[in-house]
Amino acid sequence: MKFVDYATPPITHREAQETAGSALREGAARLAPVTETARLEAEVLLAHATGLTRTALLAHPERPLTAEERARYQDLLARRRAGVPLPYLTGRAEFFGLEFVLTPEVLIPRPETETLVERALAWDPRTVVDVGTGSGCVAVALAVQLPRACIYATDLSRAALRVAAMNARRHGVADRIHFLQADLASPIRGPVDLVVSNPPYVAEEEWASLPESVREHEPRLALDGGPGGLRVIRRLLADAARLLRSGGALLVEMGAGQGLAAVALARTTFPTAHIRIHPDLAGRDRILEVIL
Ligand SMILES: C[S@@+](CC[C@H](N)C(=O)[O-])C[C@H]1O[C@@H](n2cnc3c(N)ncnc32)[C@H](O)[C@@H]1O
Structure with missing residues (x-):
């Protein structure tokens, strides 16, 4: 007589019955080797794959997944396991309380760069170059x-x-930002009140010690600051000297160990300026401020 196991449904039926709750448990287990926030990231990826909010998923763990949702979720989990940063998978990141669209062609905004925005706001400028x-x-x-x-x-x-232009439209400010493809600020005529920049500042010597997720997935043009990490900052100082009005200011983000070198460079370009370093929220050197 043929034995039929009624307790275990056929695989296809079982897959069709996968729920949000079981998918989250599976996702958290698969991501655990690559991130310390595996459960949270599984929730974010399942929300992205289903178009539901995390709250809805958590409120309805019994909700079944469609075959398409399951396939999308599995693909996202596989790419996250391969080291792709979460914001590139969802195409979104939060910065200064706003949501930004991202592609792998742009750097993922970092919390320490919010310090740059805070310092810039303190100037209440009318004309700014980023x-x-x-x-x-x-x-x-x-x-x-x-x-x-x-x-x-x-x-x-x-x-x-x-x-960037997409993000400006998203937040209703496209009419006040002029985007220019340029080396530094070359096509802009001053005088302006404020120059801000988060330039590439990773020292060539430190490239190999960057986390793999950064080295392999974020754009090198956004990171590589050449030997010592100050190649772009050095040129930016000269451009700012040409652009800024008297009484204007330059704010530049830099690496935690670059404070002394950045101040010395700034002093050469701006011998009479007021120069200081502002720390980030973790207390590390982060923003060079030069006041003319
Ligand atoms: C560290 S990312 C900063 C991106 C963004 N401002 C942020 O804070 O997340 C540096 C950016 O500078 C751009 N960049 C690199 N060299 C440049 C240059 N010589 N002139 C203009 N932009 C440059 C890169 O393409 C990249 O988008």
Whole structure:
């Protein structure tokens, strides 16, 4: 007689019955080797795959997944396991309380760059240049907070400028940000009140010790600051000297160990300026401020 196990449904039936709850348990287990926030990331990826909010998924763990949702979720889990940073998978990141669209062609906005925005806001400028705008996070956050300001935002990368322009439209500030594909601020005529920049500042010597997720997945053009990490900052100082009005200011993000070298460079370009370093929230050297 043929034995039929009624307690175990056929595989296809079982897959069709996969629920949000079981998918989250499986996802958290699969991501545990690559991240310390495996459960949270599984929730974010399942929300992305289903188009539901995390709250809805957690409130209804019994909700079955469709075959398409399951396939999308499995693909996201596989790419996350391969080291792709979460924001590139969802195409979204939060910065200064705003949501930004991302592609792998732009740097993922970092919390320490919010210090740059805070320092810039303290100047209440009318004309600002954001050099190396990437996703546009700094320029857009400033435009949202400073409704009377006119902002120029540059990048060498045309792909980055497309993302930045999308973010400016998303937040209703596209009419006040002029995006330019340029080396530093070369096409802009001053005088302006403020130059801000989060330039590439990873020292060539430190490249190998960067986390693999950064080295392998974020754009090298956004990170590589050449020997010592100050190649772009050095050139930016000269450009700022040409652009800034008397009494204007330059704010530049830099690496935690670059404070002394950055101050020395700034002193050479601006012998009479007021120069200081502001720490980030973790207390590390982060922002070079030069006041003319
Ligand atoms: C560290 S990312 C910063 C992106 C964004 N502002 C942020 O804070 O997330 C540096 C950006 O500068 C751009 N960049 C690099 N060299 C440049 C140059 N010489 N002139 C203009 N932009 C440059 C890169 O393409 C990249 O988008």
